[in-house]
Amino acid sequence: MTEQKAQLEQQLWNIANTLRGKMDADDFRDYILGFIFYKYLSKKMELYANEVLQPDALTFQEIEGHKMEADYMAAVKDAALDKLGYFLAPSELFSELARRGNAGGKSQFILGDLAKVLNHIEQSTMGTESEDDFGNLFEDLDLTSSKLGKSENDKNELIVKVLTHLNEIDFDLENTESDVLGDAYEYLIGQFASGAGKKAGEFYTPQQVSSILAQLVTVGKDKLKSVYDPTCGSGSLLLRVAKAVKNVSAFYGQEMNPTTYNLCRMNMIMHDVHYKSFDIKNEDTLERPQHIDQRFEAIVANPPFSAKWSASPLFMSDDRFSSYGKLAPSSKADFAFVQHMVHQLDDNGTMAVVLPHGVLFRGAAEGHIRKYLIKDRNYLDAVIGLPANIFYGTSIPTCILVLKKTRTSAPLSDRVLFIDASQHFEKVKTQNVLRDVDIAKIIDTYKSYTSGNFEEATTEKYSYVATKAEIEENDYNLNIPRYVDTFEEEEPVDLEAVSNELRAVAERSRSTDATIKQFCDELGINTPF
Template identity: 40%
Template sequence: MNKQQLATKIWESANKMRSKIEANEYKDYILGFIFYKYLSDRELKFLKEEGFPQEDIETLVEDDAETVKYVRERVGYFIAYKDLFSTWLKMGKDFDVSNVTDALSAFNRLINPSYKMVFEGIFNTLQIGLSKLGDNSASRTKAISDLIHMIKDIPMNGKQDYDVLGFIYEYLISMFAANAGKKAGEFYTPHEVSLLMSEIVAGHLKDRTEINIYDPTSGSGSLLINIGRSVAKYINDEDNIKYFAQELKQNTFNLTRMNLIMRGILPDNIVTRNGDTLEDDWPYFDEANPIETYNPLYVDAVVSNPPYSQHWDPSNKETDPRYARFGLAPKSKADYAFLLHDLFHLKPDGIMTIVLPHGVLFRGGEEGQIRRNLVEGNHIDAIIGLPSNIFFGTEIPTVIMVLKQKRENTDVLIIDASKGFIKVNKNNMLRASDIKKIVDAVIARVDIDKFSRKVSREEIRRNEYNLYISRYVDSSEGVEKWDLFASMFGGIPMSEIAELGEYWGAFPELKEALFTKGEGPYAELTFGNIEQTVNEHPAVKSLFSNFMGAFGDFYSFMKNELITNMASLNVLKEEAVLSAEIFARLTSIPLINKYEAYQILADEWAKTSVDLEVIQTEGFNAVKKVDPNMVIKKKDGKEEEVQDGWIGHVIPFELVQRTLLSDEYEAVMQKEGRLAEISSEYDEILDSLSEEEKDSSVTTESSDAFVAKEVSEKLKEIYADVDTQEIKALNAYAELSRKADKLAFISAHDDVVWSNMEASHDGTYAKKAVNAYLAELQCVFEFPEESFEAKIIKVSKLMAEEKEVKAQVKADAAALHMKTKETIESLSDEQALALLEQKWIFPLTESIKQLPHAVIHVLVHKIKALSDKYAVTYSAIESEVKETEASLSALFDELVGNDYDMKGLSEFQRLLKGE
């Protein structure tokens, strides 16, 4: 399984196993055990690399002071063999909850003193919460045993495995957050928001060789980790990134430390603290001697997503250097207190990003004064309005504020990014293209219509330092206008044609080819077939020609990048290379949105990058491997994991079938197509039945399917009622018993085709042969095509065919499945490379090719909409109404009735005439 499949499997199992335990609590147990497995596996790896034989590893005990010291000094902690995660798994039925409690207690005793800040108390939440996993020791033992077996397959070693581990950890945190309601905000910043903030920071820090980053409300640590990953695209040595984190809640603080440690970050590069950021400024002192060690730390970047509008105590903080320059936030809303704390710890050339509620942009009082001082101090670099409902557990509108200590420019870039998102379940989510567009706008500081604008300090002053986004950037869609003259008399307003100016600029003379001048400021369509006119126009053809010229060798470029350089390319940096290439090729192509192209790349890269990581870690032969397809099935009322065939380790089975086994694949597809046709034929017959026929026993209670058994019974009834002259004669023959009577009957009845039966040696026909022939005659009897009987006979034949085809599909698909497995395992290098091309490059390049077609499709749609808008005038509608009224009134004149009827009709006619 790849990391996404493994993460999904673990989440599904965990969600079932947690039973009545709240998601927010259960996450601490599962994530704690994952971390303990990581530490155990890390120690084992170290011991093996140091040359410890297995028999020596199995004798590791806490009493061995020399070995304990040796391991602690190099790993940072010591775990005895009996307490290793792998040992728990080997214990089988002998495993007990006490093994866990003893191991966690021992861990706290055996931490290297130098790494106490990193490891001390990291399992406190897990230790305290074990009691909630069951009512007694036996139930807790079972719950823990199930949990550790669920996570046992997570790999923990090597560069790729760190990524898999980190991905799974982050995935589980996000899924628990999605199920944790309002408590989600305590520990989770959505990955897309985190990535957006990280990319902005990374763009500012890309030329640094050593970087310190800090999150004062660290939660799960995802913001810090994403900044590290984003910055790592530019820095040569990831060990030159140092991470500072502070978190108030103990269990969330433990998440921060676990997450950072498991990403392979050196313990020396992790500085963390469990404390109140606003009450005790940090990092700037030694915990043991805070007064004499005052030494403020200044970092290259601060990133934070603090709790929104939290109460705090501003008492006696007027002289606090964090707030003295700007003012104190009101006690009911600590938003600016967090912001000013972050800003204080920035180096002069540093950058910070912070997520805050939308209200910080316009609320008055103390906040208004702080905002004024920040603007006048030239610290606010950019403001980004996010889509609503983007955070788990809250629908509060939010913004990202980007601030710096020193800036050359004095304007503020304001971005309204609230319209760019997709809906995922209950929440909105930023797409990769949305993030890219925002980051590009921030770095380049560009004005984009209805999206971003640089606002001068003078304009902000005129607005009394109110930074409400819609005051500066109008992202609303224009209200549709209707031209009164065109609505009454027809024609297309030239002013509305001019609104498509970007198209007329890109396609010279196309407007003139489509429209002719009409009366006054109005025009008429020249041709009825808009699509043909547009597509055949030389300027449009030129767009396609230029596009093909720009992307003519794009496939070969991609092949060289991903196939030729597969082993050596940097997966982390490659997406930026590819996006830059696509953007460069689109530079001279009008109308095509480069961010739509980027989204195509991002969607494909999400899959391709996983494959590349696997190949670079496991070697090229990983392409020629298959894995057991493990699924959860119920057996005897219990769920168990069983194998259901195979899946490609890298190459999907269907891709191999479509390319290398196309004949067998097409044969199965044709049969599956026939099954779909049969299903449609069932539906057609059902639709043709009368209500009385649908209520018969041959259909289900809901009348949406046929019942096989009842159809068979009804068929017997139908055939039993079939009666022809030949059938009558055969039935009469069947009643005879004497040979002479039978021979005489045969001689006298030429209405029976006797040759259709096999005669006995005495010239008569046995009862078995007669009955078989009778059944055959009944079956071939033709009922009227639309009769109920004909429909039931057709259904019966379809059911027989369906049964046969299903059996064939099952057998053929099973044979194809095994042949696919064998084909993957015996691929030549050339075949494997060709399949990777098909998987990685073909879908991307084909989707990119469709971009100009999409542009033209939108243009044609807009022209048609404009034409249809004024195609029918109000004058024409009014004339048609009057004609209809007159016709109806005339019909009334022909009606007769009693005095009251006629009086009513007369009044109705008067109303129709508008009298």
């Protein structure tokens, strides 16, 4: 399976590179992921239609031209809209468009037909339960863009080339036990993120960080009623949580960027998450929250670091912020996201959020909010320091805050775990990467802590279980070195040896000076000293 996955990833990346020279990374990402998604929808449609038609000994391709074509097509469409959420006719399948585009071994004009098909996928959902999940999914796949070529023929030739190559790849969707394609899709998103610089943080969380967050919010659980990400990007965090348990009943997310919002919905569907099982919204989470009346069992997030927000005084009457008495500053929305997530967290839930280190010690309103969360509400469960330079587009060190609403059972109710994992990583090219062993150490330490085994959860120069009294003594400053002593004592300096070495250096210098003077005298020139 690993070999098959690696082969598919490489094949898809090679095809993506046929577009690389034509446009920038953001654009060719949207095209290649859009075409892969179209092929996925087509194959799922064909497989399901064949299943529906099996009792009549027919395939989906065979009903076109059949004397009962209208009846069969209507039956398949009704079934598909309920099961898959969309419908494609046999003539609209990816394989058919690719075949027509390369008929006779020459590039045939299919751009108009392709645009109609992509539009029809969305139109087929109108008035159905899946309408919101498929609406405008292909809006970033502009087949009229000059980025594809100067002339219509140039654009068509490039698109036909991409479709033809994709058509030759077996997505292996018949294998229901495998998610090779979904993983390959995630791989591509990661590859695009690695080359996207600062923009990468808008849509992708590195897999090793996603894995930590997912495992933290699922400790002691093998299934979840719901998981929520208020800044969901491409959905990688939500999908990573699904890999950490046997079952997640429902996925919720909100994403402000329309392109990334589309990518998230595609990613959900590509990982075979049923359209009835996810609810992703396109809006600003802090200003216009879309799931405000719901509570979630698990919440994960990698919000934009120190983003700006309105911090309008009107929010002082918002239930998410009102009890704190202060709002996060307009120049740094980090704690506004934390407050939002706490509000949405269910009583039995766990949330894990990645934030810049400043949230641990900054004062003023942020210090006030931090104190309220710890002293008044007792929600803070763990603080985990991560290495610098593990996120795309920024080299700053980051931390993970773990919060729970229910921490009433002693002795956990009076403790907070601190982990300093900042020095545990591998340098890969210009990026620092958390290895499996580094991730396992974080999770094992957290599990020991949650089971009440504080001795095992405490490791010299790595982790410490602090009491709330200790945190109060530090005026609710959570800077990790205050709790985890990472000081490395330097070896004592042998001053006598240093003195002897300096004398030896001076003697060698005098000897060298004498030799230079001798040469200068022989040449009849002045010495340089």
